Amino acid sequence: MRNPPIRIADAISRSAQLNGITDTAMLDTQLILCFVLQKTQAWLRTWPDAKMSEGHLSHFEELFQRRLAGEPVAYLTQSCGFWTLDLQVSAATLIPRPETELLVEKALQLDLPETAQVLDLGTGSGPVILALASERPMWQCTATDNSQSALAIAERNLGRYGFDYVSFVCGDWYEPIRGQRFHCIVSNPPYIAQSDPHLGEGDVRFEPTTALTSGADGLDDLRQIIGGASRALHKHGWLITEHGYDQGSAVRALYAKSGFDQVTTHRDLNGQERITLGTALCQ
Numbered sequence: 001m002r003n004p005p006i007r008i009a010d011a012i013s014r015s016a017q018l019n020g021i022t023d024t025a026m027l028d029t030q031l032i033l034c035f036v037l038q039k040t041q042a043w044l045r046t047w048p049d050a051k052m053s054e055g056h057l058s059h060f061e062e063l064f065q066r067r068l069a070g071e072p073v074a075y076l077t078q079s080c081g082f083w084t085l086d087l088q089v090s091a092a093t094l095i096p097r098p099e100t101e102l103l104v105e106k107a108l109q110l111d112l113p114e115t116a117q118v119l120d121l122g123t124g125s126g127p128v129i130l131a132l133a134s135e136r137p138m139w140q141c142t143a144t145d146n147s148q149s150a151l152a153i154a155e156r157n158l159g160r161y162g163f164d165y166v167s168f169v170c171g172d173w174y175e176p177i178r179g180q181r182f183h184c185i186v187s188n189p190p191y192i193a194q195s196d197p198h199l200g201e202g203d204v205r206f207e208p209t210t211a212l213t214s215g216a217d218g219l220d221d222l223r224q225i226i227g228g229a230s231r232a233l234h235k236h237g238w239l240i241t242e243h244g245y246d247q248g249s250a251v252r253a254l255y256a257k258s259g260f261d262q263v264t265t266h267r268d269l270n271g272q273e274r275i276t277l278g279t280a281l282c283q
Contacts, residue, residue, distance in 0.1 A: 005051040005052060005053070005054070005057070006051070006052055006057060007048065007049050007050065007051060007052070008033065008044055008047060008048050008049070008050050008052065009048035009049065011029070011033055011052060011057075011060060012026070012029055012030060012033065012044065012048075014029060014064060015028070015029035015030075017064075017068060018067060018068065021067070021068065021070060022067075028067060028073050029064070029067075030044055031073050031077055032060060032063045032064060032067065032073065032076060032077065033060060034077075035063070035076070035077040035078075035079075036056050036059045036060045036063065037052070037056055063076045063077075070202070070203075070205060070206070071206050072095055072203040072206055072207075074089050074095045075089065075090070075091055075095070075206060078090065080095055080096050082096035082100070082101065082127040082131060083101055083104055083127070083131035083134065084131070084134060085127070085130060085131060085134060085157075085161065087125055087126070087127055087130070087157045088125065088153055088156050088157055088160070089125050089153065090125075090149070090153050091206065091207075091208070092147060092149035092150050092152075092153065092208060093124045093125040093147075093149075093150045093153050093208070093211070094124050094125075094207055094208070094211045094212070095203060095207065096124075096125065096127040098269070099242075099268040099269070099270070099272075099274050100127065100128065100188050100242055101131070102242075102266060102268055102269075102274055102275050103128055103186055103188055103240055103242050103275055104128055104131045104132060104135075104186075106240055106266060106275055106277055107132055107184055107186050107238075107240055108132070108135055108136070110184060110238055112139075112183050112184055112238075113183060114138050115138050115139065115140060116136070116139050116140070116182075116183040116184060117139075117140045117142070117180075117181070117182045117183050117184075117234075118132060118136075118139050118140070118141050118142070118182060118183065118184045118185075118186070119141075119142050119143070119144070119177060119180075119182040119184070119185045119186070119232065120132075120141070120142070120143040120144070120185075120186050120187065121143075121144055121173050121174070121185060121186070121187035121189065121225055122144070122145055122146075122173070122187055122188065122189045122190075122211075122221075123143035123144065123145045123150070123151075123154055123168065124145060124147075124150050124153075124154070124188075124211065125150060125153045125154050125157060126143060126153070126154035126157045126158060126168070128143075128186055128188060129141050129142075129143040129166060129186075130154075130157055130158065130161065130163065130166065132186070133161075133163040133164075133165070133166050134161065134163065137163065137164060137165075138165070139165060140165045141163075141165055141166045141167070142166075142167050142168075142169065142177060142180075142182075143166070143167070143168050143169075144168075144169050144170070144171055144172075144173065144174075144175075144176050144177060145168070145170065146170065146171060146172045146173075147170075147208075147210075147211075148170055150211075151168050151170055154168050155168060173221075173224055173225060173228065174228050174231070174232050177232065180232065181232060181233060181234050181237070182232055182233055182234065182237060183233075183234055183237050183238070184237060184238045184239075184240070185225075185229055185232060185233060185237070185238070185239045185240070186240045186241075187225050187239075187240070187241050187242070188241075188242040189214065189221040189222060189225055189241070189242075190210070190211055190212050190213055190214040190218075190221050191214055191218045191219065191221070191222060191242070191243050191244045191247060192204075192212045192213050192214065192218050192244065193213065193214075193215070193216060193217055193218040194213045194214075194215065194216060194218075195216070196213075196218070199212065199213070217250075218244055218247065219247065219250060219251075219254070222241060222243060222247075222251060222254060223254060225239075225241060226239065226241065226251070226254045226255055226258050226260075227254070227257075227258055229258065229260075229280065230258060230259060230260075230280045233280040234280075235280060235281070236279050236280065236281075237279065237280050238277055238278070238279050238280075239255070239260065239277060239278055239279075239280070240275060240276075240277040241275070241276055241277070242274060242275055243273075243274070243275075243276060245272035245273055245274065246273075247273075248265045248273030248276065251265070251276045252265060252276060255276060255278040259280070259281055260278030260279060260280060260281070261278060261279050261280075261281050262277075262278055262279050263276065263277070263278035264276065264277055264278070
């Protein structure tokens, strides 16, 4: 026997079940519905009495149950907004987060050449480099990642927008661009300590651990990136890195040890130290 059709409003009312799992229960439910129905949130508001087909209802129920189990909405809908872009994501990539937009903001504020060469290390699905390319179409943008699966998603995102002068290459950090120099390097690398208890909570339970953790103190990858940057930067080129809220002091020390000048840390919208940058004194 078939289940009776339900209205859009009835499906949205299910959001109450997500209370305690997410702070955005209503929004999460609406986003799942928009994905299933291929409609906008405005359409949902306009047609609350529209009936869902059995197929749509079954798909919605499957995704809603996964959300009840804690799986991030971005993985359920395979998309996430970042900067002004709508990007595809998958379980092979991190979910772009709003605080990372500060990395983009600080890079755009630099006085770089009109055709600056810019490198993004550990690009994942490509949010940072594609956001930069969307604002500076003359920049020559390169991004690396050691995951072919992540780069496949990044290439699809590039194909969606078709930005010129953006290329993705596979390999560990600086290895695939050895011998090249850049005016600016940006990176949002793994920076969570391997024993951090937050790894067992919330969305990060579903994200790739290799893209989250970096050694006992979370700084192993930042040590490599900061320590190797001067060999990949033009003189007076800039390095900008994201890091944990409690790592600002340690990261500034790494910049100083590697000979960077004008080292500055910026706070995110929550008032947490999040982005550190500095300029290379020599080649």
